[in-house]
Amino acid sequence: MSIEQLIVLAVVQGITEFLPISSSGHLILVPYFTGEVDQGLMIDVALHVGTLGAVMLYLWRDIARMLVGLGRMLRGRADPGARLALQLVVATLPLVAAGYAASRYLGDALRSVEVIGWATLGFGIVLWLVDRAGMTVRRIEHLSYGGALFIGCSQVLALIPGTSRSGITMTAARLLGFERAEAARFSMLLSIPAIVASGSLQGLKLYQTGNEQLTVDAFVAAGLALVAALIAIVAMMGWLRRASFLPFVLYRIALGGGLLIWLYFG
Numbered sequence: 001m002s003i004e005q006l007i008v009l010a011v012v013q014g015i016t017e018f019l020p021i022s023s024s025g026h027l028i029l030v031p032y033f034t035g036e037v038d039q040g041l042m043i044d045v046a047l048h049v050g051t052l053g054a055v056m057l058y059l060w061r062d063i064a065r066m067l068v069g070l071g072r073m074l075r076g077r078a079d080p081g082a083r084l085a086l087q088l089v090v091a092t093l094p095l096v097a098a099g100y101a102a103s104r105y106l107g108d109a110l111r112s113v114e115v116i117g118w119a120t121l122g123f124g125i126v127l128w129l130v131d132r133a134g135m136t137v138r139r140i141e142h143l144s145y146g147g148a149l150f151i152g153c154s155q156v157l158a159l160i161p162g163t164s165r166s167g168i169t170m171t172a173a174r175l176l177g178f179e180r181a182e183a184a185r186f187s188m189l190l191s192i193p194a195i196v197a198s199g200s201l202q203g204l205k206l207y208q209t210g211n212e213q214l215t216v217d218a219f220v221a222a223g224l225a226l227v228a229a230l231i232a233i234v235a236m237m238g239w240l241r242r243a244s245f246l247p248f249v250l251y252r253i254a255l256g257g258g259l260l261i262w263l264y265f266g
Helices: 003-016 023-034 040-058 060-074 080-105 113-133 145-159 164-174 180-209 212-240 244-264
Strands: none
Touching: 003 023, 003 040, 003 113, 003 212, 023 040, 040 180, 040 212, 060 080, 060 164, 060 180, 080 145, 080 180, 113 164, 113 244, 145 164, 145 180, 164 180, 180 212
16 A cells, blocks of 8 residues: 555544544545545554544543543542443443444445445434534533443444444434543544454454554554544634534534535436
């Protein structure tokens, strides 16, 4: 794979992973519009691992608080950090079960422009409707286990390319009345176990292939994606503290609608 394609993929992944616009959909579209071969699931996962590094750097205080809290919980003491960690576990379980079933029975069946177009458009409109109607009064500290499970169940829809894992979980959190920046914060925390699970599985497969060039490509892609993602996270969180999801919704409508027009009438 050329270094130019790796750079394009890393920038696209880094920018789109935590914005509510679907990183998986964009990664699938890149080969269509660059003329390059599909990079495959291995490189996709390497890019996600790079963005995992970015979110862990940005949210290191939350991660440290959860680790300390779990240590206190093991000593029999209640702690809000441990509670948040357990809520992430509860929210991740639906995706683990659905992801296993999807990988076994669907494979790459949903990796198409048509699916991406409709999902990008449809779930973008849903985000807009919920963001307009939702209250902005709750913070992560107010999240219940039932709320965490609800957000986790919504995450299953992200197995459809174009839906956006971050977008659908932010939509669910906004539906529960969470502030925009807090919805984004929980969505990013929720990405950690999801990416660790998929990255570990595909990393093992990558090791078993013994393909040195693919391994080098994966590391380069991950490093570039980390830098791009960190810049995107800082920009997004700054925006959501003072404004709405409208720019992301407009982008989704333009992209989804444009893809469908190109597909059906182009």
